[in-house]
Amino acid sequence: MTEATRRERLRAETERDIRRQARALLVARGRDAVTLRAIARELGITAPALYRYYDSREDLLRRLADDICTDLAAELNADLRQIGEDDISAQVYSVCRGFRRWALAHPQEFALVFASTEDTLGSCGPDGERGHVGDQFGRVFLEVAGRLIASHPLPTGIGADVPENLHADLAEFQQILLATVNDRGVAVDEQGLPLGAVYHMTQSWVRIYGHVALEVFGRFPFAVSNPEPMYDSMLAQILGELGFPPQP
Amino acid sequence: MTEATRRERLRAETERDIRRQARALLVARGRDAVTLRAIARELGITAPALYRYYDSREDLLRRLADDICTDLAAELNADLRQIGEDDISAQVYSVCRGFRRWALAHPQEFALVFASTEDTLGSCGPDGERGHVGDQFGRVFLEVAGRLIASHPLPTGIGADVPENLHADLAEFQQILLATVNDRGVAVDEQGLPLGAVYHMTQSWVRIYGHVALEVFGRFPFAVSNPEPMYDSMLAQILGELGFPPQP
DNA sequence: ACTGTCGGTGAACGCCGTTTACGAAGTTGA
DNA sequence: TCAACTTCGTAAACGGCGTTCACCGACAGT
Known part of the structure; x- marks a missing residue:
């Protein structure tokens, strides 16, 4: 062995x-x-x-960031295992809430992995590829989001008017998503994961990341005494836009 | 003198x-x-x-952050002066685009002011108050956003179902906003700036900040070859939700 | 047993923030 | 005018830092 x-x-x-x-x-x-x-x-x-x-302190910090991504992914996966394999909506809630919980509990790690300029800390993940959220973590997120979309007939007009200039990028991302989801044994094709939905997913990541980072860095425009319901309400709206009923 | x-x-x-x-x-x-x-x-x-x-290096960094906020505000105000006093929608576009442009051109400054944990850098702005976006910058942003909302009859259902638990915080923020806008000589009251709209404004800040930070830190889930149309499309959607027609 | 690699040491270099004692100006008031 | 005081700079020093280098013992393979 x-x-x-x-x-x-x-x-x-x-x-x-x-x-x-x-x-x-x-x-x-x-x-x-x-x-x-x-x-x-x-x-x-x-x-x-x-x-x-x-090689250097910087090298160590880079690998440390990898570790952190891996552990975060493990934590989110552990939470996921406690949820019915088929209740995808609950899985999305779990991952999103888990991300926020983790970020608030580990602000320094969050700052290192998710708020470092590219030149002070290379991309996270063993491959030197550009433009990835820390690989291990990204996988968890993408997979569950992809499965969510593929699992459900989408409301008409979702991701309406996605900018022309983004079609190419989104199509590429669509392929990554399809591969990620199919890796997990769920069969999906372009029909089940249309560009509009991919675009919506990107916008959702913007909102989720934005809320979490603002909270961690204390940069909301006013003192939010209890940000959790605000986060949950945002998640409910995101899922609602995809045609999923609200769910605590 | x-x-x-x-x-x-x-x-x-x-x-x-x-x-x-x-x-x-x-x-x-x-x-x-x-x-x-x-x-x-x-x-x-x-x-x-x-x-x-x-007093110390940290003290210097804090005051440096203040300077940066002030300069950013000045830059945004300079842009604003080139726009018709009454075209509030264009003003919002200007401020939002200016914020992104500045952040991409000054990533280090952005990271210092908008992505520092609270213990490594106190709140920005001369007053030690908590929960403010860097004061000078925040003023510009809030004022123009407040005027936007107050200038226009809102679509019904805007900011529908704002979480109960947030009413108190939002009401407080509403007062700050009213004061900020009125300071500028525009008369508005609670009727013109309802809680739902205040909530929508908060959500919009989440999206704007989220996009800009993701771009600066290179943490989009895929390589966006030209993020500008994505940002513009987000702005168009935000303004659209408030009942404003799209506008380049 | 010989040889080479691996994982450690100690000394050193040039940075760093910060404190301290001290001095040379500028300012103030009688 | 001259003495007292304040302000703003200095040099020296302390301990900590990343990093390099020469060196060395223990282990591995032949």
Whole structure:
């Protein structure tokens, strides 16, 4: 089973330890507190040793961001498993609420992964591709959203007047979505996932991300004493536009 | 006229120079490059001298954020002056497009002001109040949005089913809005700015901020080759929901 | 047993924020 | 005018930082 040599196992273990400590520092005292020396101190080694595992502090932060995406995806998937396989609307609620809950509980991680300029932190995910939400997390989100749309006859006029200039981009995204959903064993084609719906999904991500980021960064235009109903009402409206009845 | 002593003038001048250099560093090489020593070096003085003007680096960054808000507001106002006083719809387009243009042209500044966790950078604006979008900028935005709504009979059902729990918060925000708009000499009361419209305005800010932040941080779920029409189409929809005809 | 790689060390370089003691001007008031 | 005081700068120092480099012991493969 374990094809790894002793050396490789040890290496992988320290590698995990390093990121675990790095993450603890990020959570506790923010991005700037994630210093190589602090990590090393915590691990009982010296700072230069870390260069055997990471090219630089920036490299470490990049991989840390990957870890965070993976864990977020795992958390959302765990929530999903508690929901009936067929109640897709509830699954969407679960993922969206889970995303907000996670972001508010882990603002530093959220800022690192979802609010870093591209030059201070490359794209998240092992592939260097551009324009992805952190891969693992993105998959969960896209899959459930894609299944939602494909599962239901869409209201007429959904995503009406999608801008001409976006057809090409949306068509590409449509293919990614189809692949993602089909990977999960649900058969869908372009008919079940029309461009208008893909466009609507994009707009929904704008709203979900916008609300969560505004809340995390405290940039709502007034003091919202309890933002949760506002978020839920937004989700209800998004699902309502797709023809799903409201649901707590 | 100038009630300032010679000393005060000199002091204010250096203070501006400091922030000007700080800002240049922020733009050129990012937040982490805004170091006291680099600023001092650029100004031909030593780092401790900066403590005569600012309590700490963090304090400087806070005030820098204020400056940025002020400049952004000035830029948006300059654009506004080129538009007919009465074409409020065009004014809204101008402010919203200006915000996006500015954010894309100044990603580092955007990140500092609009995507900093509250503990790493206090609220923007001279008053320590919570829950404001950077004050100067916020004023421009709120004023034009408030005037837009008040200028027009609203479609029935706008902001239908605003969550009960938000009535109190929205009413408070409504008062702020009324004050802001009336300050500008436009007489409006609660009738012209109903809670549903205030709620719609909040949702619109979520979408506008969401789109801009996603674009700046490159976190759209797919590679959008030309995001501008997407943004414009979103604006058209927002205004359409308020009963305004589309307008390039 | 020999050889090479791997994962660690300690010293060093040049940054950084911040504090401290000190001095040289400018300002003020008798 | 001259003394006292305030303001704004300095140099030195402390501890912390990322990163590089030379070095070295332990392990792996032949």
